[in-house]
Amino acid sequence: MTMSAGDLARVRFAFSPLWEVAASVRVLKEPGSNPLHRSWLAEVDQRLRRSTTDLSLLFDLVPTPTKYLPGFLAPTPSTQRPTLAAELEDLRAVPPDSVRAMIENAGRPASDPVRRLHADPGRELHRLARAIEHYWKLAVEPWWPSMLDLLEQDARYRGALLVEGGTTRLFNELSPMVRWRDDGLQVTHRYLSGTQVLDGRGLVLVPSTFLWPTVFSKFDPLWPAALRYPSRGVAALWTPERRTAPDALAAVIGKSRALLLTELSSPRSTTELSRRTRMSAGNASQHLTALRDAGLVSVRRVGRYVLYGRTALAEALLAQCD
Template sequence: MLDLEFSTGDLARTRFAYSPLWECVAALRTLRRPAAHVLHRPWLAVAAPRIAELRSSGRIALLDALVPPPPRALPSFLAPTPAVPSPDLDDELAALRAVPAAEVRAELNQTRGVPIASLRELYARPSSGLDRLAREIRAFWEAALAEDWPRVRALLEADVLYRAREQTDGGPARLLNALDPAIRWRGDTLSIRLVHHSAAHRLDGRGVVLVPSAFAWPRVLVKTGPVWPVTVRYPTRGVGLLWTADRPAAPDALAGVLGATRAMLLTALTSPASTTELARRLRLSPGAVSQQLTALRAAGLVTARRSGRYVLYTRTAVAEAFLTAAGT
């Protein structure tokens, strides 16, 4: 059990962020034990051959060496804690390249040592080694995650929006207790049930960064240390539906009133989503989706809010009532 001891200042500084770089690292780790990640089998079936090709060509040798199978620890510098709520991969790779040499060496000494040639090179020349690592992560991203990132990002954004509502409705205690069954808030302490780890940790006013993750499932993972803010990575809501069929069937009764496309859009909005994500899922043009969402918004059936670079659409109570009456 890891106990994180909070002060009032720590609660005030606790924030949410998601991380495409972390999803790369966690996605690669699922390949170490595929049987433990059954929810991601559809992704693994497509991505595994592409990743095998990267490995055979030596294009991710350093990344591979730094990502051990669970429960061995990952070096903290491999996925720097996001500085903003919704970074893109370029932002995070820039942060990776900027990790101080002393931190790289300290983490290698602590987590893996340097028995492998690629790690010896990283240890001896951290700056050039981190640049190589960033290139390898980019190669992994393009081969294994870029195509699916819109749906993963939409899921993570929906989770953050849901958590914000939880905090508004019930305060920090309700928010923290709802993150995962392995996480519990008691008094001024956040207790996290971890495998092979037991400690108490004072936050000292730095707060916690809460990171929803698709590929962390089914575990909660925590990063602590003197350099990075404490980071709690937890399985995002709805991860079980991440790889299910995209195009929903709208009820005939609803389609008869609203039209097939608008009814399908409402049915698809089980969680907040952007125009781009809806267009990809429903195999429609972004322009067509935008036009229909504008009409639904004017009718009071959807609302829109900005989240970072994206506008997320959500069904209203009126739309929920329509769907319930139509039998969805």
């Protein structure tokens, strides 16, 4: 991947809900090759079995082994933190001729749902978007606030590497499959080879929770080039450390509220806290409201999500109980 000075000046990070959908489908189709996601796989498999929505088009578009993913399924993010709704608008706006060309470039037999998409992209892209929305609610959205927090932490970490060691350190620590050379990036792919020359639009770095241990490159001319790489710390996301509330704090504010405070080492939603503590969502919400009223919890909205975090007073209380 040959990069000019202009390309380097336009390197940026972005997060992509739609990419996480596509990458997670790959994990579901190859569960034996993805032991890192075992606990997520077990829960999502049950959720999908109970669903009656037809997801065949989405699953058929994600090949295994992954040789070529049609670019329209995961456009390069145009902003740092797009919503799923915004990315689905980009998906629905892909020109029909481009959709057909990407399907043909896959170089594999098409299923009946994919053939229908090829025949009528305008109609079938809307159907695909609805299927993705349903899949998202079952398989990704319950974990998305924690996933987004993890991805943001990764981007901050990579930014610090850039400050400390420049471009070489930033790229060389993305993955063992990525190395900076004098004339650009060398990216090792299992099924692809050749040289790509960027066109001055830069490179978007997209950390992903479902990508380990590989990387994905995107060079479709409709979008800026993208390099998707595995985020740090994914194992802790699916199998969080079981925390124990300090006895002294539990004696003062109650065991459930003390447990919620210990789980707020990073901002989390009510849904995520419910899952991690095994409380019902309603019970967790009541306790969080009481903690907020006492000045121990802060609240902020990120898009559709309400995230709770510890205040300085809560941090001081926990420090005293260590």
